[in-house]
Amino acid sequence: MVHIIESILVYAIVLGSLYLLVSLGFSLICGVLGIFNLGYGATFLVAIYGMWMFMATFGLSLWPAIVCVFVLQFLFTLGVIYFPIVKRYIEKEELLLTSLLLMSLIVEETVNHFYPITAGVDIPTAIFTGTMQIGSTNIPTQMLVVVIAAFLVTALYVLFLLKTKIGFKIRAISQNSEAAKLLGVRLERIYPLAMILAVIPPTICMLVIAPVWAIEPMMGASLLQTAILVTILGGLGNLRGTIIASFIVGLIASVVAFAGNPRLVGMAILIVVFFVLIYKPQGIAKSETLW
Amino acid sequence: MKRKALQLVLCLCMIFLITGMIILPGFIRESFAAEPIKIGFIGALSTPYGASNKASLEISIDEINKAGGIMGRPVELITEDWKREIPLAVAAYKKLVMKDKCLIVFTEGTEGSTACAQLGARLYSTYPHLMFSFWSAHESLMDLVGNEYNKYKFMFRVYSNTADSYNPAFGFNDFFKQTVGTKKLALLIEDIGWTEVYRNGRPGVYPTLKEYLEKDGIQVVYEGKTDIKEKMFLPILEKVAASGADTIYWVTGYTDTVTLVKQWDQSPAKDMDLILMSGAVSYAAFWKMTGGRALGVTAMWPEIPIPFTNKSKPFLDELKARGSGLLASTYGAYDGPWILKAAAEEVGDFDVEKLIKAIEKGEFRHSSWIWAFDKRHEPKKGYPYLPNIMGQFQEDGRYIVVLPQKLIEVTNPKAKYVRVKDLRKRAGQ
Incomplete structure (x- = not known):
């Protein structure tokens, strides 16, 4: 029994951290731009396949490849997602959602064409190999990196939003973009910045989970689904809610996996989110502002 | 004068008629002989399996054509993408059988093959054809021929199943x-x-x-x-x-x-x-x-080039040259058209009923194991028949x-x- 409780707690933190890294960027875009970024799945693909392209095709070593992949990610976000799609269609929701989804599918197809699953894509970003024991529970040591990365990135984002001038502006926009505009906040500068900030967590996420996760061209869709689920549960665009929701989802997953049937993890999460939406449609935190 | 002219015209007509009766059947036969035998393939082409099956069929058909086709008739492959969506598989099957008049259709996937088998059973009396399915693992599929032979006799499975x-x-x-x-x-x-x-x-x-x-x-x-x-x-x-x-x-x-x-x-x-x-x-x-x-780690149907026969290596080399992988259904896709060729040449005909009997009775070997089918049109199991191959990294x-x-x-x-x-x-x- 003690072993089960230990395992539940350890995995609640591990899984929660993973869900947090996956969802943070999606939630940020929801909060600042007020849009559902259905192209978010492509961000994961650009991160992981960008790394592979720089390393395997262009022969770069690990660190230069990491630098290049962040540059690529920023260029992709601004040059393909923000300026041609988001900026143009931000007021036309149907066009915006369709275009973002289409772009995501185009990226998926392109990746599948150049690097199909049989290409054997793998990124050597493992900091640790092997397992570590926490109490009586064993986890891959690399998962500790995931936990640390999630806490660090989240802490930095929260500090940035609470303590910097740009952070204030971002929060002001998330509260009321029209009012912020009247007070002199330049939306055309903050929006692209928010888009760039939103792609950093998924990129880090991909780099740290690659040693324990499959890399395949269709992976973006399932990660997008996770991000949507956590963000909805947390309250659209509310980072505090997203953090709490990530760990709630992590806790549900580990309780069902260890105390129940691992086969039912996915269903249990969906059921909980469904009931939260029925009885608290705004999610855990009311999404009036980003924080 | 008029009478003579009339006789001349009648003579000429008779000559044309007799000549026509002698030449025309040959001419018709020649034209018909040039008609290709059409083979259809419904695959999820963006998946490794679909791509591998397609490449294997193409190689097989290229080789058959180079060897003179099937009884002198060239073979043509018509490929359709079902994207793992059943309605697309059904539409493709209908097109391949009814419009393209394919003699045989290769299908893949349990869901796709099951849907195609149902449609094929309805079309068979009007459009006699054969169906070879691979990657159709659900065990209920194998009972179709056994339980309702006359309805599903056109279907053969060229891959092992759950059971x-x-x-x-x-x-x-x-x-x-x-x-x-x-x-x-x-x-x-x-x-x-x-x-x-x-x-x-x-x-x-x-x-x-x-x-x-x-x-x-x-x-x-x-x-x-x-x-x-x-x-x-x-x-x-x-x-x-x-x-x-x-x-x-x-x-x-x-x-x-x-x-x-x-x-x-x-x-x-x-x-x-x-x-x-x-x-x-x-x-x-x-x-x-x-x-x-x-x-x-050990897995079934490993991508290992196995020298079953002297035809295996040239085929696998060509497959590699075309950038395709060797997967579980690859051998079935490559050997399938050769099974058809052997059966047709044995009966000397393209009559589907005769072909079914020939495939049921025959044993065929080309690049892999011996293909022989039981009463349910399942391949016989255990090497030298269909083997269970396991590989370890x-x-x-x-x-x-x-x-x-x-x-x-x-x-x-x-x-x-x-x-x-x-x-x-x-x-x-």
Whole structure:
């Protein structure tokens, strides 16, 4: 029994951290731009396949490849997602959602064409190999990196939003973009910045989970689904809610996996989110502002 | 004068008529002989399996045409993409049979093949044709011909199915007991249509897989079902490790085996032998996909070039040159048109009923094993007929055959199955 409780707690933190890294960027875009970024799945693909392209095709070593992949990610976000799609269609929701989804599918197809699953894509970003024991529970040591990365990135984002001038502006926009505009906040500068900030967590996420996760061209869709689920549960665009929701989802997953049937993890999460939406449609935190 | 002219015209007409009667049938025959035999293929072309099947069929048909076609008639391949969507498979099948008049249609996937079989049964009387299906694992498919022969006789399956695990000719349980040395087994089965028999059995016909293994003396100490969308296998592996099993047998097909193996290698279950059924694990590239974490992992239908006959190597070289992988259904896709050619040349006709009888009675061999079909139009099992091939990843990603013995002898005679613990020791891990 003690072993089960230990395992539940350890995995609640591990899984929660993973869900947090996956969802943070999606939630940020929801909060600042007020849009559902259905192209978010492509961000994961650009991160992981960008790394592979720089390393395997262009022969770069690990660190230069990491630098290049962040540059690529920023260029992709601004040059393909923000300026041609988001900026143009931000007021036309149907066009915006369709275009973002289409772009995501185009990226998926392109990746599948150049690097199909049989290409054997793998990124050597493992900091640790092997397992570590926490109490009586064993986890891959690399998962500790995931936990640390999630806490660090989240802490930095929260500090940035609470303590910097740009952070204030971002929060002001998330509260009321029209009012912020009247007070002199330049939306055309903050929006692209928010888009760039939103792609950093998924990129880090991909780099740290690659040693324990499959890399395949269709992976973006399932990660997008996770991000949507956590963000909805947390309250659209509310980072505090997203953090709490990530760990709630992590806790549900580990309780069902260890105390129940691992086969039912996915269903249990969906059921909980469904009931939260029925009885608290705004999610855990009311999404009036980003924080 | 008029009469003479009339006689002349009549004579000329008679000459034309007689000449026509002599030449025309030959001319018609010549024209007909030039008509190609059409072979249809419905594949999910963006998937490795669809691409491999297509390339194999193309190579096969190119070779048949170079060898003079089938009874002098060229062969033409018409390919349709079903994108793993049943309505698209049905529409493609209808087009291939009704519009393109294909003599034979190759289909893939359990769902797609089942839908096509139903449609084919309705079309058969008006459009007689043959259907060869691969990657159609659900055991209910194999009963169609057996239970309603006249309705489904046009359908042959060129790939093994779920129930094959119960077939002693495959020596599957002996593999666990003798080759692996399993004492206690953890059995995990992905929860999806094609594994229904394994999970629930079939009253009076098949036991559950757990019952079958235990009846044969393999102790199952952990049993679980897994979601095919699962990405986090660590909790399951933690439970498996606590069960005391020495071997994990995970019935996979659609499960993300890359994530599974990466996490297995970094879990407390990493010293247990891991036997997977299929999925990405069957690819040779799986070693790279897992960053070398697949050491010791065993899978069915491994992507290993096996020299079955002297035709195997040229085919596999050509397949590689075309950038396609060698997967479970590849041999069936390549040998399929050759089976048709052999059957047609044996009966000297393209009459579908005669072709069915010829395929039912004949034994065919080209690049792989001997193809012979039983009453249910299932391939006969156990090498030299359809084998159950198992491969294990060893040091440096070497993928070796570990079952059946006869194929080990022709492929990697010096290598043998090694337990994961020993492999790790050997690799200095």
